[in-house]
Amino acid sequence: MNLFLEVSTGAVRGGTSILFAALGETIAERAGVINLGTEGSMLAGALTAYAVTAQTGSPWVGVIAGASAGGLMALVHAIMVVRYRTNQLATGLVVLFLGLGLTSLFGASYVSEIIKPFKTWKVPGLGSIPWVGDIFFNQDPLVYLSYFAAPAVWWLLYRTRAGLLLRSAGEQPDALSAYGYSPSLVQIIAVTVGGMFAGIGGAQLSTAYANAWFENMTQGRGFIAVALVIFAAWDPIKAVFGAYLFGAALALAPALQARGYGLNQFALDVLPYVMTLLALVLFGRKRVDHAPEGLKSVFELAPSS
Amino acid sequence: MRRIRALSLIAALALIGAACGGDDKAADTGSSTPVATNAVPASASGPGTGGKAVGFIFVGPKDDFGYNQAAYQGSQELKKAYPSLEVLTAENVPENDSATQVMEDMIAKGAKIIFATSYGHKDPGLKVAASHPDVVVVSQGNFVEGKMAANFGTYFGTVYEPVYLAGIAAGKATKSNKLGYVYAFPIPQTLANISAFELGAKSVNPEAKTYVVNTSNWCDPAKQAEAANSLISQGVDVLTQHQDCTKTVIATAEAKGAMTVGYHADASALAPKGWLTGSEWKWGPMYTDIVKTIVEGKFTGSKYNANYRVGYKDGENPFIQSKFGPSVNADTQKLVTDAKTKISSATGSPFVGPLKDQDGKELIASGKVPTYDEVEKIFASSFVDGVIGKIPKS
Numbered sequence: 001m002n003l004f005l006e007v008s009t010g011a012v013r014g015g016t017s018i019l020f021a022a023l024g025e026t027i028a029e030r031a032g033v034i035n036l037g038t039e040g041s042m043l044a045g046a047l048t049a050y051a052v053t054a055q056t057g058s059p060w061v062g063v064i065a066g067a068s069a070g071g072l073m074a075l076v077h078a079i080m081v082v083r084y085r086t087n088q089l090a091t092g093l094v095v096l097f098l099g100l101g102l103t104s105l106f107g108a109s110y111v112s113e114i115i116k117p118f119k120t121w122k123v124p125g126l127g128s129i130p131w132v133g134d135i136f137f138n139q140d141p142l143v144y145l146s147y148f149a150a151p152a153v154w155w156l157l158y159r160t161r162a163g164l165l166l167r168s169a170g171e172q173p174d175a176l177s178a179y180g181y182s183p184s185l186v187q188i189i190a191v192t193v194g195g196m197f198a199g200i201g202g203a204q205l206s207t208a209y210a211n212a213w214f215e216n217m218t219q220g221r222g223f224i225a226v227a228l229v230i231f232a233a234w235d236p237i238k239a240v241f242g243a244y245l246f247g248a249a250l251a252l253a254p255a256l257q258a259r260g261y262g263l264n265q266f267a268l269d270v271l272p273y274v275m276t277l278l279a280l281v282l283f284g285r286k287r288v289d290h291a292p293e294g295l296k297s298v299f300e301l302a303p304s305s
Numbered sequence: 306m307r308r309i310r311a312l313s314l315i316a317a318l319a320l321i322g323a324a325c326g327g328d329d330k331a332a333d334t335g336s337s338t339p340v341a342t343n344a345v346p347a348s349a350s351g352p353g354t355g356g357k358a359v360g361f362i363f364v365g366p367k368d369d370f371g372y373n374q375a376a377y378q379g380s381q382e383l384k385k386a387y388p389s390l391e392v393l394t395a396e397n398v399p400e401n402d403s404a405t406q407v408m409e410d411m412i413a414k415g416a417k418i419i420f421a422t423s424y425g426h427k428d429p430g431l432k433v434a435a436s437h438p439d440v441v442v443v444s445q446g447n448f449v450e451g452k453m454a455a456n457f458g459t460y461f462g463t464v465y466e467p468v469y470l471a472g473i474a475a476g477k478a479t480k481s482n483k484l485g486y487v488y489a490f491p492i493p494q495t496l497a498n499i500s501a502f503e504l505g506a507k508s509v510n511p512e513a514k515t516y517v518v519n520t521s522n523w524c525d526p527a528k529q530a531e532a533a534n535s536l537i538s539q540g541v542d543v544l545t546q547h548q549d550c551t552k553t554v555i556a557t558a559e560a561k562g563a564m565t566v567g568y569h570a571d572a573s574a575l576a577p578k579g580w581l582t583g584s585e586w587k588w589g590p591m592y593t594d595i596v597k598t599i600v601e602g603k604f605t606g607s608k609y610n611a612n613y614r615v616g617y618k619d620g621e622n623p624f625i626q627s628k629f630g631p632s633v634n635a636d637t638q639k640l641v642t643d644a645k646t647k648i649s650s651a652t653g654s655p656f657v658g659p660l661k662d663q664d665g666k667e668l669i670a671s672g673k674v675p676t677y678d679e680v681e682k683i684f685a686s687s688f689v690d691g692v693i694g695k696i697p698k699s
Contacts, residue, residue: 001538009538010531017527104397111550112368114575119560210526211556215366215397217526250528254535257518258485262695269521 007251008135015247016143017201021225022239023153024197031190032170032294036092037077038198039222040099041070045199046206047103050213054113063203070199071192073099078191082184088298104215118208140208153236166190170292227276233290246272343387349602352456353441356417358391362398364423369550371569376422379588386593400425408433418599441599448612455605462624463616463677465501467584469655470641471566472505474581475543477637482512485536487546487554489523491696493681495547500689501655517694523549533557571627580630591623614677617649662687
């Protein structure tokens with residue numbers, strides 16, 4: 001397989017977990033809540049999906065359970081920041097450590113379990129198209145699910161009444177109240193649904209990609225997802241490209257090494273993070289202007305008027 | 306539909322049962338070797354004596370199908386051999402100052418002997434040993450340069466010996482003549498392993514090459530998956546690894562129809578089709594002997610108060626060969642057994658000279674048989690000729 005094809009295939013495969021988390025975070029941030037606990041939701045999703053798959057033998061049941069666990073973690077965050085008005089950034093970090101601690105505790109006995117994971121499934125017809133078939137249509141079922149999820153989130157946000165309410169909660173909560181809706185309720189639902197997406201992302205890692213559960217196996221991918229949302233200007237379609245860019249950076253290192261190139265491995269290892277940082281520096285400032293009104297006070301940290 | 310679900314549930318349970326069964330069997334083998342329970346002599350003096358507990362720190366979880374699981378099993382065998390000593394264990398101890406803190410806590414609980422079982426636990430271990438002259442700290446792997454403190458030592462098996470033997474099985478099994486090695490960091494022990502694997506393969510198949518990818522992490526499953534996928538898409542058909550957690554590489558290989566050589570633990574349950582053989586730890590007897598030496602007050606000046614390496618030549622290598630998979634035929638098994646006899650002899654070694662590195666520079670002179678100590682120095686920053694891939698520069 002040539003280098004471009006291999007890195008592209010790896011980008012989709014490895015970027016999918018980040019994509020799910022970024023889609024979820026887009027929903028939450030559009031409603032005016034930033035959730036740094038996304039990593040915690042991913043971990044909860046990864047472990048729960050793995051454990052339930054081990055128990056039931058069905059990775060699909062595992063994914064549903066993983067999504068629920070991710071949503072539950074996010075619900076904790078939502079109730080704290082929406083109901084009790086705690087600081088969003090600090091609470092997110094606490095939720096992350098809660099997720100890390102709980103999954104380490106309950107996950108220890110699942111490290112040695114063996115599951116029947118998702119299998120790579122070549123889409124009939126589409127999978128035989130040169131290049132495109134290899135990159136996009138010879139993947140695991142959760143990758144295919146993400147192809148529907150990204151446009152679905154876009155459609156939900158911009159083409160439905162629910163999406164309008166959700167964005168209003170992030171931009172003009174008072175207007176929402178004036179029309180008789182509860183912005184708090186909308187935000188809590190948005191953050192929880194966002195956490196469910198992150199849970200599916202975690203499930204993709206443990207039941208389709210790495211086929212294993214280990215403590216802290218997300219290794220910071222949840223934070224990358226949060227950064228991507230800003231880089232993608234809160235647009236679910238742009239988040240797809242961001243996630244694949246990060247996935248490509250991850251896939252590049254082993255692909256080059258397997259061909260015997262003597263590059264600086266440690267530099268390659270930081271490449272994904274450097275790229276994310278660069279993207280933030282280049283686009284970040286401008287992006288904040290696109291931020292939902294409700295988020296601006298969070299980013300600026302100083303209490304706004 | 307319901308029937309299928311019930312069947313898959315049963316299958317899952319059976320797998321879990323098999324996994325647990327495997328564990329039990331491993332533990333049983335430990336206890337069936339006649340381990341006399343030892344008493345702690347009351348009168349001995351010296352570093353490490355007079356304690357009521359032994360502490361073990363592990364860098365990962367105790368069920369990782371790998372390095373930490375093996376070390377944990379060893380600690381449990383020690384518990385059986387020394388019922389009067391409490392065995393304290395701590396999992397997921399990072400290789401930094403938190404390790405120092407965990408060891409201090411164990412000492413506060415009465416431990417006078419600490420097993421620091423990960424490569425990177427050496428430096429925190431040295432720190433603890435320096436501030437507690439009455440406590441013995443032994444480091445599993447790694448190497449102390451210069452003068453050894455009276456209450457410190459490093460110990461390890463010669464891991465590359467069974468890895469060389471596994472290389473023979475891999476060299477016979479490969480059809481593409483491309484073998485893959487997923488490793489974590491370019492430390493001497495790993496470089497020697499990879500070189501031994503290539504030499505084993507080359508001894509039976511001159512065309513065999515070993516392709517390497519490193520992950521810069523002892524356990525990042527997603528990176529392992531990507532590394533395994535990259536190697537397989539390069540045509541590699543036998544994969545092995547030097548990682549702490551080994552499931553992902555083996556599961557990925559099995560899913561893609563590639564063959565597997567295990568490392569650290571018997572993971573044949575993960576790869577019923579592709580499993581060839583592997584190497585695994587059996588630490589119990591060595592842990593017990595180290596503790597015996599310490600509690601009798603004989604540690605300082607003993608073989609363990611040094612960089613102790615033990616291998617096939619001494620008979621008691623704690624790193625043993627895993628069982629063969631179904632696809633390994635009798636001829637290959639005989640090749641492996643014969644090679645084992647050969648490298649166990651006085652003039653045998655996987656690294657008999659002349660050997661060249663990747664650039665054609667001489668690593669080991671013609672006819673020279675390096676000692677166990679010398680091997681880690683020779684492979685400080687070199688791969689043997691036949692390994693494809695460069696050592697990452699920092």
